[in-house]
Amino acid sequence: MTAIVWFRRDLRLHDHAALHAAMLTGDPIIPVYIVEDSLCRSAVVGDKRLHASFAAIAALGDTLAQLGGRLLIRHGNPQQVLCQLAQETGAEKLFFNRDYTPEARKRDELVSEVLSRLGVFVHTCKDLVLHEPGEIMTKQRTPYAVFTPYRRVWQTLAKDRPFSQPTRWNLFERLKELASEPVPTMEAFGRKRPIGPEWEMEQFGELAARKRLQQFLDGDIYTYKEQRDMPGVNATSRLSFALNAGTLSIRTVYHSVQEVLASARGEQVTSIEAFLTELIWREFYQQVLYFHPHTIDHAYLPQFETVAWENRKDLFTQWCHGETGYPIVDAAMKQLNETGWMHNRLRMITASFLTKDLLVDWRWGMAYFAQQLIDFDEAANIGGWQWSASTGTDAQPYFRIFHPVTQGEKFDPDGIFVKKYLPVLREVPLQYIHKPWDMPEHIQEQAGCKIGFDYPIPCVDHAQRRKLAMALFQEAKDRHQKTE
Numbered sequence: 001m002t003a004i005v006w007f008r009r010d011l012r013l014h015d016h017a018a019l020h021a022a023m024l025t026g027d028p029i030i031p032v033y034i035v036e037d038s039l040c041r042s043a044v045v046g047d048k049r050l051h052a053s054f055a056a057i058a059a060l061g062d063t064l065a066q067l068g069g070r071l072l073i074r075h076g077n078p079q080q081v082l083c084q085l086a087q088e089t090g091a092e093k094l095f096f097n098r099d100y101t102p103e104a105r106k107r108d109e110l111v112s113e114v115l116s117r118l119g120v121f122v123h124t125c126k127d128l129v130l131h132e133p134g135e136i137m138t139k140q141r142t143p144y145a146v147f148t149p150y151r152r153v154w155q156t157l158a159k160d161r162p163f164s165q166p167t168r169w170n171l172f173e174r175l176k177e178l179a180s181e182p183v184p185t186m187e188a189f190g191r192k193r194p195i196g197p198e199w200e201m202e203q204f205g206e207l208a209a210r211k212r213l214q215q216f217l218d219g220d221i222y223t224y225k226e227q228r229d230m231p232g233v234n235a236t237s238r239l240s241f242a243l244n245a246g247t248l249s250i251r252t253v254y255h256s257v258q259e260v261l262a263s264a265r266g267e268q269v270t271s272i273e274a275f276l277t278e279l280i281w282r283e284f285y286q287q288v289l290y291f292h293p294h295t296i297d298h299a300y301l302p303q304f305e306t307v308a309w310e311n312r313k314d315l316f317t318q319w320c321h322g323e324t325g326y327p328i329v330d331a332a333m334k335q336l337n338e339t340g341w342m343h344n345r346l347r348m349i350t351a352s353f354l355t356k357d358l359l360v361d362w363r364w365g366m367a368y369f370a371q372q373l374i375d376f377d378e379a380a381n382i383g384g385w386q387w388s389a390s391t392g393t394d395a396q397p398y399f400r401i402f403h404p405v406t407q408g409e410k411f412d413p414d415g416i417f418v419k420k421y422l423p424v425l426r427e428v429p430l431q432y433i434h435k436p437w438d439m440p441e442h443i444q445e446q447a448g449c450k451i452g453f454d455y456p457i458p459c460v461d462h463a464q465r466r467k468l469a470m471a472l473f474q475e476a477k478d479r480h481q482k483t484e
């Protein structure tokens, strides 16, 4: 018998549930990745995000080649590709790891149905999370909508251990004879490849992910709690791409952290626990989306579905380009546009600013993040946006609105982050760094930064917009109450 292992958001060989399950059968294995061309051509996926995925696929292909194997690459719709591969090779089993987004579930159900009809045994595994949607429910068997009680239950449950590595790779012997496309390239899809050492292919593979985890465990995890909100310090794990592309498994991360925790003392323990809490948020949002698929483009809280957003295109464009005149917002958007990643505190600040200061619909910002982020994860992105826009589960209340100046002063007190991404502000004295419009003219001259010329005048007045935002939310709430 032969088993196909379909790689998707799990681009690694270590601690891979579906691969492990397939190996246990003792059957020779055909590893395959299916490229969905329409997605690679779609503007919904930006160049940086696409490049990072291609690089992770290439790294997996290289590792398999070093083992004397090969990653088959095929293009097309998954059920057709997999049916054809099963017929071509006589494979009677298909293994893959479960994914929980509405689109992925639809695709996987179809694949399972079509292949089962062909007589192929379809085996799916838990791999993306430690606890799947449905494993943690309230006493009334409803999904949790509030994080803290969800977290409490999550913490009490036993966790799967990482899977052991096979000592011998039993790969399909005619693997090299099977037709395979080359690893997809940016050029093939008419895309621009980002340039610079940080974009080298090896930065995105399994090996790089394991190194990043080790570095984090050797240092920043011990100070995570006090430094995690400071974008200038850059002390978070930066594991989000690896966890979403699956170049690293969540079991490996969790159990490695547990080992570090076992020998930690005092403040270190609180810090490590704060990091673990973030991993729980990741799973919390997976189950929110699973049970509330409409939150993909509708507010979780129905009372805020009809907020009368202004949706001014000019303001949205200024936000996308980092030209709002508020340094912490602009520097954050530059970080996103240049690196494909943004610090969590800044994701909250920019999302709050777009929705509550610019009064632009959260769905616009969410789509922009989805295009730009290399660590894009549908559930986390929806969760983060709806939290910031006050429309989601356990969200920031709509009347608690981030002040873009005080957020900057609190979380980038030395202006290190702002100066890094907005070099035009480098000579601006610290007292003005988060409100450069307050600089007297002679200081603007000394700093080489004329407001309105070298750096924009704020595009809106925060105090006014805050009042307007609160009124719009209140109106939506009142409208909803009347219709109930």
Ligand SMILES: Cc1cc2nc3c(=O)[nH]c(=O)nc-3n(C[C@H](O)[C@H](O)[C@H](O)COP(=O)(O)OP(=O)(O)OC[C@H]3O[C@@H](n4cnc5c(N)ncnc54)[C@H](O)[C@@H]3O)c2cc1C
Pocket: 228, 236, 237, 238, 239, 240, 241, 243, 244, 278, 279, 281, 282, 283, 285, 342, 343, 344, 345, 347, 348, 351, 369, 373, 375, 376, 377, 378, 380, 381, 382, 383, 384, 385, 388
């Ligand atoms: C508006 C908005 C949009 C977001 N979009 C995404 C997204 O598309 N993809 C994504 O992975 N995260 C998203 N997040 C969550 C968070 O910002 C990132 O996971 C985090 O910044 C990644 O950096 P890190 O790996 O250094 O995080 P760390 O602080 O080191 O956290 C470790 C891991 O925990 C998980 N995590 C941390 N914070 C959150 C969170 N708030 N929600 C869910 N999981 C979390 C991630 O997997 C992360 O890698 C979003 C947050 C907001 C506010």
